[in-house]
Amino acid sequence: MVVGGAGGLGLVAVVVIGWFLGVDLTPLLNDVALESPRETTITAADEERAQFVSVTLADTEEVWADLFDTQVGEPYTPATLVLFKGTTSSPCGGASGATGPFYCPADEKAYLDTDFFVTLDQRLGAGGDFAAAYVVAHEIAHHVQNLLGILGQANAARRSASEAQSNAISVRVELQADCFAGIWAHEADDRFGSLEKGDVAEAMNAAAQIGDDTLQRGAGRTPRPETFTHGTAEQRQSWFATGYASGRITDCDTFGARQL
Template sequence: MKWQGRRGSRNIEDRRRMSGGARAGGIGGLGLVAVVVIGLFLGVDVSPFLQGAGGVQQGGSSTITAADEERAQFVSVVLADTEEIWTDIFARQVGQPYDPATLVLFKGVTQSPCGGASGATGPFYCPGDQKAYLDTDFFVTMQRKLGAGGDFAAAYVVAHEIAHHVQNELGILGQANQIRAQTSEAQSNAISVRIELQADCYSGIWARHVGDRFGALEQGDIAEAMNAARQIGDDTLQSNAGRVPQPHTFTHGTSQQRQTWFATGYESGDIRACDTFSANAL
């Protein structure tokens, strides 16, 4: 992805240097709460890879490396792209203004209205404050533990979380989560799958317009995003964790479904093509 030297977003809340920071040594403490949050709002739950790890260890202020700064700049550019693209799509396809989300960068752990956030368990969107939360160390986890490396794979993750904000702006996320709260666990999971697949479809729309509007796509970028979608499918995550996939527990969709809906958004560029809630088959 061509991102160096391009405009970044001002809607970044940087908590990485906050004193009294922490590093996540596992999924105990706040990290355990984060797993619950992830079940509701996240694009990927990597907790199966953290089984048996220790708790969150408190420490001093976080050290920000040159790699951290580069990832933060990358995220800022991707976020700026989402802002410009969704503002245009809302104007042309929705007929209403788009109010951008704020993205919170943190290192280790932080708090949100949706609960504690742990860098070990991945990024998420919290509708309570309309902010996306991201520890950029997750990009390292993607590459080393999930086999989903590449800058456009990382961009896909950011676009997916912002897609949840798009759903929130359209009133979809609130309605879906309200229904989920009134149904059985299996039904709630099924609705969650449709939420996540729609976010994948919206991510595909974003990818299409990044190429058309900014000429930012490079050879192999879409393949990186499709590979990431495959690696974070519920069936693949459960299989890689040594478990037999249990469809009734899926909350984000299979690898094939996630790839299919990303491709649907990318090929159509049209928000109307992403109505996963009306689809008879996912």
């Protein structure tokens, strides 16, 4: 499912790598078109997730377009979100439910498996619509980093760094994306009044459940900070909260922070 940034329209084209089914299911999803490989069935739950993602994406487009205008002084180019079912491919490598959501700067697309929302809820204990919205906002935040030149500089630095140093840079990239996701939540609440009681708590819980220390403990391992690539549960929550409280891009400078 390719969720394309279309000037605030949040148009979602659902694409799964493989054969085009040749059936236009657009009426089922309004602005959402679906394709599927022959062996894959697009379910009603998939359609519902695609609708949800399209709304969230549209919100991110409107928020970041205005923030780039007021805080950056440059136009914002919307991202494309590939919402797939099963497996797909990207210039950054293959993607499946096991890879987790990711952003590929080579094609400026974020990739997200439809079943990840189920994993987030049932296996990671981070249910709720806003927890899912936080994940989408986090991946779009990587696109924001790419547009600002931050992601390119960070990746260049990682290529010449040791494994431990590369991991440390990655942590700062991911925590800044969490902070940017917090900015989106701040603006979504301020502009659209879309946040309900408990929504921020859902996002904070999701941030905690996908912290490196939480995931390593959940896998039965002792957390090893030198292997962290995304940050601890506490760090992820803290930076999301920073962005949510501030609403300013400059307050999300994880690279200049002495303590994360």
